[in-house]
Amino acid sequence: MASTCCGGTTTVGRRAKQSNCCGEDSKNEKSSSCCGQDVETDVSAIAHDPAVFEHPYVIGNIATPVGDIPQVATKLSFADTLGSWKCRWSIGRMNYMVDPGLYAVGQPDETSPVLVTANYKMTFDRLREQLDGLNLWILVLDTDGVNVWCAAGKGTFGTDELVRRVSAVRLSDVVSHRTLILPQLGAVGVAAHEVTKQTKFRVVYGPVRAKDVPAFLVNGMQTTEEMRTVRFTFRDRAVLTPMELVGAMTPILITFGILFILNAVGFGHYGWVDLYGILGAIFVGAVLTPMLLPWVPGRAFSLKGAILGLVWAVGFLLLNGFPDPAFGWLKAVAYFLLLPALSSFLTMNFTGSSTYTSLSGVDREMRFAVPAQLSTAVVSILLLLVSDAILTFGGKLV
Amino acid sequence: MKYLKNVVTLQYDSTKCTGCGRCLEVCPHRVFQPEGKKVKIADRDACMECGACARNCAFDAIEVTEGVGCAAAVIIGFFTGTEPTCG
Numbered sequence: 001m002a003s004t005c006c007g008g009t010t011t012v013g014r015r016a017k018q019s020n021c022c023g024e025d026s027k028n029e030k031s032s033s034c035c036g037q038d039v040e041t042d043v044s045a046i047a048h049d050p051a052v053f054e055h056p057y058v059i060g061n062i063a064t065p066v067g068d069i070p071q072v073a074t075k076l077s078f079a080d081t082l083g084s085w086k087c088r089w090s091i092g093r094m095n096y097m098v099d100p101g102l103y104a105v106g107q108p109d110e111t112s113p114v115l116v117t118a119n120y121k122m123t124f125d126r127l128r129e130q131l132d133g134l135n136l137w138i139l140v141l142d143t144d145g146v147n148v149w150c151a152a153g154k155g156t157f158g159t160d161e162l163v164r165r166v167s168a169v170r171l172s173d174v175v176s177h178r179t180l181i182l183p184q185l186g187a188v189g190v191a192a193h194e195v196t197k198q199t200k201f202r203v204v205y206g207p208v209r210a211k212d213v214p215a216f217l218v219n220g221m222q223t224t225e226e227m228r229t230v231r232f233t234f235r236d237r238a239v240l241t242p243m244e245l246v247g248a249m250t251p252i253l254i255t256f257g258i259l260f261i262l263n264a265v266g267f268g269h270y271g272w273v274d275l276y277g278i279l280g281a282i283f284v285g286a287v288l289t290p291m292l293l294p295w296v297p298g299r300a301f302s303l304k305g306a307i308l309g310l311v312w313a314v315g316f317l318l319l320n321g322f323p324d325p326a327f328g329w330l331k332a333v334a335y336f337l338l339l340p341a342l343s344s345f346l347t348m349n350f351t352g353s354s355t356y357t358s359l360s361g362v363d364r365e366m367r368f369a370v371p372a373q374l375s376t377a378v379v380s381i382l383l384l385l386v387s388d389a390i391l392t393f394g395g396k397l398v
Numbered sequence: 399m400k401y402l403k404n405v406v407t408l409q410y411d412s413t414k415c416t417g418c419g420r421c422l423e424v425c426p427h428r429v430f431q432p433e434g435k436k437v438k439i440a441d442r443d444a445c446m447e448c449g450a451c452a453r454n455c456a457f458d459a460i461e462v463t464e465g466v467g468c469a470a471a472v473i474i475g476f477f478t479g480t481e482p483t484c485g
Contacts, residue, residue: 187423190454299400359466363472
């Protein structure tokens with residue numbers, strides 16, 4: 001249990017009776033409590049669960065008027081790196097979080113800045129690894145383990161949670177200043193003027209990226225235009241593609257399951273060629289087009305995916321003996337339609353990972369793209385079935 | 399990288415603007431630029447409708463239909479009959 005400023009705490013259930021500052025539990029002298037606080041305070045609201053001090057990234061504690069605050073490491077361990085990597089592959093991504101509350105970096109005091117962040121562990125790690133040598137506080141909001149930008153969009157990184165958390169950790173007893181530094185992308189969920197109205201804390205929006213935080217602080221809490229602008233670099237896109245592949249995995253397995261069953265009952269005529277044709281289109285739509293995004297013609301993601309999908313479809317046909325395709329003309333036409341549709345759909349889904357698509361825009365492109373993808377897919381599947389039927393019942397492929 | 403042209407719902411009312419500059423600070427895509435003592439929409443098509451500017455405008459000078467530009471969310475919303483939302 002986190003102690004009070006003088007270390008003497010008796011706990012009754014989730015509520016603690018704080019002793020006065022001299023460590024003597026004086027029952028009568030309410031006013032002598034060192035911090036001027038009420039004798040009874042809801043510990044669950046203020047202090048961390050004691051288990052928080054057991055986490056490997058907690059390396060010490062900082063005594064404050066509201067109790068011990070866990071001090072976190074600014075060097076990432078192998079476990080932290082592995083954890084991030086697993087998230088990129090969607091392993092345990094939805095449950096990778098830290099406890100909300102106040103944390104210390106270095107040896108902060110009442111004048112140290114307060115950075116606000118989300119409780120997605122990867123977000124927390126990206127932030128603390130940039131803070132080596134600094135003394136400050138990190139206020140972690142409860143965003144259900146979701147990163148700042150997405151959580152702000154959902155409203156969990158929002159005005160209400162911030163106001164609640166500031167009061168729950170008794171921030172105004174920890175620091176003497178009244179300034180909160182928020183990540184700029186948190187502005188989607190937080191109304192700065194509302195926070196000030198409700199907490200008396202002024203909100204300063206810091207840089208988008210954690211790596212700019214030290215420069216921002218040195219710069220007198222001023223962001224440059226560069227620090228405020230969201231990018232979507234090759235590397236940014238590349239790290240997101242494994243998740244796209246994992247997301248496509250279930251439908252892929254179902255499709256191959258169906259093809260396998262069709263083969264098993266003697267109707268299907270699918271093999272290695274079909275497998276790599278489809279996998280190729282999936283790779284093009286979920287990985288290649290996202291990575292090459294700025295260089296693929298078109299603005300709509302579905303169009304970009306369709307274009308590279310078409311390139312793959314042509315390549316696939318050429319690999320299989322076009323203009324005299326080994327699997328017959330029906331299948332050739334089917335794949336010519338199906339592969340671009342598949343890539344188009346998968347790249348369209350990458351809008352959700354991108355940093356610059358608007359809902360109005362996505363809505364607009366989907367009005368055209370989804371009917372096109374669906375009808376193309378239906379026609380190509382019918383063609384495949386006809387081709388199978390001809391082969392099954394002894395006909396000749398044209 | 400630019401997304402589709404002429405689709406976004408961003409609206410700016412300069413008569414309500416006090417020139418506090420908060421929108422310049424929160425926009426992730428430099429949509430606004432200072433103009434005199436106020437701002438102007440300098441790059442409308444760069445707007446992704448995140449809503450940060452409107453939410454942080456204490457003077458209601460900005461309006462935008464906020465949403466996530468995510469196809470999967472639109473599909474989920476379509477099937478569940480709710481607003482588009484991420485997972």
